[in-house]
Amino acid sequence: MGFELEVDNYRALRRIRWKADGVCALVGPNGSGKTTLLSVLSFLQSASLQGFGKALNWHGGAAYFRNRHALANEPTRFALTAGSTRWESEPSTSGIGVVIPVPERLTVEQKVVAEQRAGESSLLVGDESRIADDRGFFLSAAKALPEETQLKMGPLMDVLASSSLYYSFDSFWQLKREGSRENTDTWLNPDGRNAFSMLRNWIAGKREDRSRWEWVRSGLRECFPETFDDLDFIVAGQTVVAQFYAPGEKYPTPMYLAPNGLLMGLLVLCAVASANEQQVICIDEPENGLHPYAIQRLVSIMRERAESHGLTILLATHSPTLLNEFNDQPDHVFIMEPWQETLPVRLDQHQNPEWLRNFALGDLYMNQTIAPQVQPKT
Missing domain, CATH: 3.40.50 (Rossmann fold)
Incomplete structure (x- = not known):
């Protein structure tokens, strides 16, 4: 939309x-x-x-x-x-x-x-x-x-x-150590703290909510094929904690021992899955803790979801790997350069699209050709 x-x-x-x-x-x-x-x-x-x-x-x-x-x-x-x-x-x-x-x-x-x-x-x-x-x-x-x-x-x-801004998932470490408070949420809070409770509600809830969980699980399997196969939950008092299964493993691993990237990938996927048709999701630095392979798969998965559900997904990033996933879509990259009169500048209007085809966008960002930290001297 x-x-x-x-x-x-x-x-x-x-x-x-x-x-x-x-x-x-x-x-x-x-x-x-x-x-x-x-x-x-x-x-x-x-x-x-x-x-x-x-x-x-x-x-x-x-x-x-x-x-x-x-x-x-x-x-x-x-x-x-x-x-x-x-x-x-x-x-x-x-x-x-x-x-x-x-x-x-x-x-x-x-x-x-x-x-x-x-x-x-x-x-x-x-x-x-x-x-x-x-x-x-x-x-x-x-x-x-x-x-x-x-x-x-x-x-x-x-x-x-x-419109939800997920800003580095402020409660990341608290979620990892302590889990979520039990509730009836079916939408991810901006700090991500209710993720485990929300996922549990998706699994036990309406069919459309269960499909959200299935999409998240499928995405995690795609992003972390050697690490993740499934997830389940334990409720203790008013707290919901998670544990995950690696492929072929009989016994689960507590989520507080999970790789940081796995939990970050889970939160990013949950944020996107929370959105209904035609909605907007903003995620600040979704690449934190993620291997380049997982970043590449995440962008691909998000594009499919955005197209099928009419979503707008806005990713603020410093990741060259993530930027490289837009090599063929410079019209979907926007640049904040404070010395420009109007922001953000769409990349294909900032640089000649024909010239851009000769380079990886991540390389141009790393060598300060686009959106440099220091204003170029004229």
């Missing part, structure tokens, strides 16, 4: 114009804003559910919200488009939080269907004035729109409902 994202003057992001679909790689030097860019979708998801005030509290607070290089007359602005629907907003901050109300606008098929204007407590839905509820503009407006218009908003709602 894909999406189009515009961001002006938000944290490290000066000017973003990004259109992405399928499996995409995002590369750039440290500090260029890759993780911040991936986090924008999660920030907008929070804003769509609870308004910008609460979203800001959940995503870093008011400090440094506005890009430090923005001119006085330049607003912080967001615009997200999917299908025929576009949501625009211009939040600003005081010393402690967002200035309410935030100017926002919903456009469907190039027609403004709802709008919140600065300084006005009510919002306009068509020609009618309405009071926003505690959830903020987006859901208040969507609820008030005709059913036909709501249906047209489906692609944008899917992007917002599903």
Whole structure:
């Protein structure tokens, strides 16, 4: 399905114009804003559910919200488009939080269907004035729109409902040592801590959820053919721990003794399998701990899943091996170079595609030809 994202003057992001679909790689030097860019979708998801005030509290607070290089007359602005629907907003901050109300606008098929204007407590839905509820503009407006218009908003709602940033799986070591807390989750949390409980629920749950587990197990067998064959679980009190079987082995190995790469591969596959049709998944540095073979197989598996389920999978990476998997798809590689006026730059627009065919993209990244850590001298 894909999406189009515009961001002006938000944290490290000066000017973003990004259109992405399928499996995409995002590369750039440290500090260029890759993780911040991936986090924008999660920030907008929070804003769509609870308004910008609460979203800001959940995503870093008011400090440094506005890009430090923005001119006085330049607003912080967001615009997200999917299908025929576009949501625009211009939040600003005081010393402690967002200035309410935030100017926002919903456009469907190039027609403004709802709008919140600065300084006005009510919002306009068509020609009618309405009071926003505690959830903020987006859901208040969507609820008030005709059913036909709501249906047209489906692609944008899917992007917002599903946008998840998996950032180095913060609870990796805790998960490995202690397992997951028993719960009814069927979706992987951003920190990955609920993975074992979620997998157990997939196996015991609905048919569509069991197929997610079967896809993860098949992917692990493909990525780690000498190490992994199957997985089962042990419940102790309120804790779920996992153990895996190697091919041909009668007895399992506790997951806390598993190779780090196996657990990382499991988490990456679980993140992708959690997504429903037409949704967006963002993963920061999925290559951590993985052998080049496993990285190559993971990208291939993710592409198949993205194509069959209409997913958009965004991978921020520093891995030459992962980049080489895009040698034939430079239009799916995006570069963050802070000295460029607009980011990210699509690789086939950054370099001549005919010239790119002569090289491995990982080599170009390693030798500083694309997205170097230090700005080239002119």
